[in-house]
Amino acid sequence: xxxxxxxxxxxxxxxxxxxxxxxxxxxxTGAMLGLLLPTAPxxxxxxxxxxxAQFIESLGQQAINELSDDGVPASERKQAFLxxxxxxxxxxxxxxxxxxxxWRVASEQQQDKFQDVFKRIMAQRFLPLFRGYERDDxxxxxxxxxxxxxxxxxxxxxxxxxxxxxxxxxxxxxxWRVRPRDGDYEIVDVKAEGVSMAITLxxxxxxxxxxxxxxxxxxxxKLETNLAKGAYAPDIAxx
Numbered sequence: 001x002x003x004x005x006x007x008x009x010x011x012x013x014x015x016x017x018x019x020x021x022x023x024x025x026x027x028x029t030g031a032m033l034g035l036l037l038p039t040a041p042x043x044x045x046x047x048x049x050x051x052x053a054q055f056i057e058s059l060g061q062q063a064i065n066e067l068s069d070d071g072v073p074a075s076e077r078k079q080a081f082l083x084x085x086x087x088x089x090x091x092x093x094x095x096x097x098x099x100x101x102x103w104r105v106a107s108e109q110q111q112d113k114f115q116d117v118f119k120r121i122m123a124q125r126f127l128p129l130f131r132g133y134e135r136d137d138x139x140x141x142x143x144x145x146x147x148x149x150x151x152x153x154x155x156x157x158x159x160x161x162x163x164x165x166x167x168x169x170x171x172x173x174x175x176w177r178v179r180p181r182d183g184d185y186e187i188v189d190v191k192a193e194g195v196s197m198a199i200t201l202x203x204x205x206x207x208x209x210x211x212x213x214x215x216x217x218x219x220x221x222k223l224e225t226n227l228a229k230g231a232y233a234p235d236i237a238x239x
Contacts, residue, residue, distance in 0.1 A: 047180040052153035053143040055185045056176050059088070060138040060157065067130040081123050090179070090186045091115055098201045099216070102209050106216040114216065117223045124232040136160070146177055152188065153178045 067077060085091070095115050096103045103111065137160040146152035155176040177189040189198040205219065212218035226232065 049143045052178045053140050053155050056155040057140045090188045097198050110216050113220050121232050
């Protein structure tokens with residue numbers, strides 16, 4: 001594979017392991033977290049496995065209700081998603097992990113710019129995938145301590161294809177790695193069909209930075225260019 005082709009693939013920031021069913025989960029949480037907090041009592045505030053499960057369950061249903069509605073203008077859905085992603089995911093921790101050692105050499109301005117472009121990539125990639133999902137397409141199937149980090153909770157969910165509400169058709173298991181935070185919860189990683197979002201992105205972005213000579217600024221500029229081209233928009237038919 002030519003270096004330029006590899007670079008473009010890496011810059012897309014998602015592997016083939018992230019299917020449409022799995023993609024619902026990644027974005028669903030970011031949206032759900034913020035949508036639920038101001039409108040409903042937070043039954044999941046207590047630091048417990050049950051609380052973590054209730055948190056994901058409530059947020060999943062709320063996200064489907066809000067983000068699958070094509071009647072809402074696209075600009076409003078996008079801005080709502082960006083705001084909710086900021087509130088729902090541990091973006092600072094995720095960004096640090098994704099950039100790895102390059103986070104430490106990036107300036108504060110570059111760190112802020114990377115987080116901003118990262119959020120917008122997530123919106124362009126995942127927001128269109130919410131179309132057609134219904135409440136029964138998102139089900140919490142179990143919860144327990146995270147096997148690799150017991151201070152976190154691993155909430156297991158099953159994601160069905162849109163309109164597959166009768167239990168038929170393909171499904172994907174998505175595991176949310178959740179940590180307590182000030183009486184609340186936040187997402188630190190999502191494992192979709194066995195693939196970790198954080199590890200996948202760290203591998204891909206670090207490869208891209210290496211190809212850019214270790215320059216974080218060049219990476220950000222390339223990501224911005226791809227965003228403007230709509231390069232991260234999903235192939236709905238292919239997902």
